[in-house]
Amino acid sequence: MAPKRIVIVGGGAGGLALASKLGRKLGRAGKAEVCLVDKSPVHIWKPKLHEVAVGVIDQSIEGLLYRDHGLKNGYRFLRGEITGCDPHNKQITLSKVVNDDGDALLDERHVDYDCLVLAIGSVSNSFHTPGAEEHCIFLDNLESANLFHQKLLDNLLLLDETSEKLSIGIVGAGATGVELAAELYHVLESVKDFGYLNIDKSHLEIHLIEAAQKILPALPDKVSAGAQSVLDHIGVRLHIGVQVKEVTKEGVVTQDGGIIPAGLKVWAAGVKGPDLLQHFTELPINKRNQIEVDACMRVKGQEYIYALGDCSAMVMDNGKTVPPRAQAAAQMADTLYKNLLNRLESKAELPFRYRDYGSLVSLSRFSAVGNLMGNLRSRSLFIEGYLARVMYMSLYQRHLASLYGWFSALVYRFAQRLLKWQRPKLKLH
Numbered sequence: 010m011a012p013k014r015i016v017i018v019g020g021g022a023g024g025l026a027l028a029s030k031l032g033r034k035l036g037r038a039g040k041a042e043v044c045l046v047d048k049s050p051v052h053i054w055k056p057k058l059h060e061v062a063v064g065v066i067d068q069s070i071e072g073l074l075y076r077d078h079g080l081k082n083g084y085r086f087l088r089g090e091i092t093g094c095d096p097h098n099k100q101i102t103l104s105k106v107v108n109d110d111g112d113a114l115l116d117e118r119h120v121d122y123d124c125l126v127l128a129i130g131s132v133s134n135s136f137h138t139p140g141a142e143e144h145c146i147f148l149d150n151l152e153s154a155n156l157f158h159q160k161l162l163d164n165l166l167l168l169d170e171t172s173e174k175l176s177i178g179i180v181g182a183g184a185t186g187v188e189l190a191a192e193l194y195h196v197l198e199s200v201k202d203f204g205y206l207n208i209d210k211s212h213l214e215i216h217l218i219e220a221a222q223k224i225l226p227a228l229p230d231k232v233s234a235g236a237q238s239v240l241d242h243i244g245v246r247l248h249i250g251v252q253v254k255e256v257t258k259e260g261v262v263t264q265d266g267g268i269i270p271a272g273l274k275v276w277a278a279g280v281k282g283p284d285l286l287q288h289f290t291e292l293p294i295n296k297r298n299q300i301e302v303d304a305c306m307r308v309k310g311q312e313y314i315y316a317l318g319d320c321s322a323m324v325m326d327n328g329k330t331v332p333p334r335a336q337a338a339a340q341m342a343d344t345l346y347k348n349l350l351n352r353l354e355s356k357a358e359l360p361f362r363y364r365d366y367g368s369l370v371s372l373s374r375f376s377a378v379g380n381l382m383g384n385l386r387s388r389s390l391f392i393e394g395y396l397a398r399v400m401y402m403s404l405y406q407r408h409l410a411s412l413y414g415w416f417s418a419l420v421y422r423f424a425q426r427l428l429k430w431q432r433p434k435l436k437l438h
């Protein structure tokens with residue numbers, strides 16, 4: 010049966026791209042009703058969250074308002090957090106929406122669908138480490154990025170008035186931890202220009218703690234080594250091959266009983282699906298809270314439900330699962346878009362093939378490093394510096410193009426550059 014009402018839950022790297030394309034193709038033409046559900050009213054591309062956290066980008070300028078974007082792109086936006094899924098009645102439940110005072114704005118609601126796409130992303134995995142949830146900030150969403158930003162501002166005030174040092178412990182030296190560490194040094198270097206006259210980077214001590222034997226453990230050795238030499242150079246203290254036993258108010262306790270003192274602690278290790286998926290008992294959920302899908306992204310055992318991006322677990326031909334990355338979520342959105350159009354026309358759906366185009370890690374103004382995959386299997390080209398930076402920015406450009414179309418995305422980026430030129434380079438409020 011052709012889906013008349015397509016409901017996409019989660020407006021992130023994958024879900025928003027899918028809603029935009031389906032809205033423009035089907036929603037505008039009245040061929041299907043496309044609804045996007047998200048718990049937040051604003052979208053920021055997740056790989057940019059650490060930039061929000063340090064104030065390099067301002068969500069009020071770069072954030073996309075779903076409601077407005079939906080109106081212009083042919084989909085309807087519904088604000089809410091999914092809490093239940095009933096495949097028999099083809100219905101999802103959204104929790105009530107409350108304001109900052111805790112007063113209910115919207116009651117719990119049920120939303121009917123003909124076809125459902127779950128794209129609710131992932132959260133960091135603390136692996137039940139004692140004290141982690143209580144004392145660490147998890148850079149998983151806009152609220153946590155804003156919380157980190159507020160704490161950073163409080164500390165800048167302290168540093169400027171006293172001769173104290175700011176010690177930050179970051180657990181996990183994957184892309185998030187590495188990019189955050191570099192960005193923080195850049196910010197501390199720059200705040201003098203914004204009136205914090207007594208602060209320089211000697212006031213900052215960053216401890217980056219990684220259990221694996223190298224930073225960026227998922228990336229090729231050359232990329233890890235390139236990033237490590239930049240971090241060494243700017244002064245980040247690396248603790249490699251160090252397991253975290255506990256997190257306390259004072260700092261990070263390591264397996265050998267040592268303590269790494271840190272006033273501010275960030276957990277940036279491990280990835281799992283959102284915990285609420287454990288309650289979706291009708292769906293096949295694996296040990297990492299991810300939804301098991303077949304090669305066409307259909308949830309196993311379900312005719313009308315798909316899942317994509319970080320919250321899904323798709324096993325590839327090589328036995329590995331598709332990695333939780335923005336490029337994978339975007340590619341899945343592209344394939345599912347074609348498949349849903351095929352489904353409308355009663356054509357066969359295509360299996361998803363993940364293409365690894367390589368990985369790029371931004372080291373703020375200091376550099377960027379990464380590898381680009383060639384067409385030949387296992388051939389990868391190491392890049393760094395300006396070229397890597399340009400390639401890194403092109404990833405974001407591609408995301409914008411899926412939301413606005415290529416021409417509008419270019420105009421948007423140009424307008425953002427102009428605004429940045431005229432406005433302060435850092436958001437320090």
Ligand SMILES: Cc1cc2nc3c(=O)[nH]c(=O)nc-3n(C[C@H](O)[C@H](O)[C@H](O)COP(=O)(O)OP(=O)(O)OC[C@H]3O[C@@H](n4cnc5c(N)ncnc54)[C@H](O)[C@@H]3O)c2cc1C
Binds near residue numbers: 057336369
């Ligand atoms: C700091 C950082 C840097 C990164 N850098 C890179 C990088 O350089 N390259 C790369 O490929 N990947 C990077 N990643 C990973 C990348 O961001 C994710 O893999 C990608 O965003 C996953 O896309 P997604 O659509 O599955 O989920 P997301 O983009 O996370 O979107 C999920 C959406 O679902 C919404 N949502 C969540 N729960 C609910 C609910 N219960 N109800 C309703 N809505 C809900 C959220 O508000 C969000 O809008 C980075 C991640 C972080 C945190």
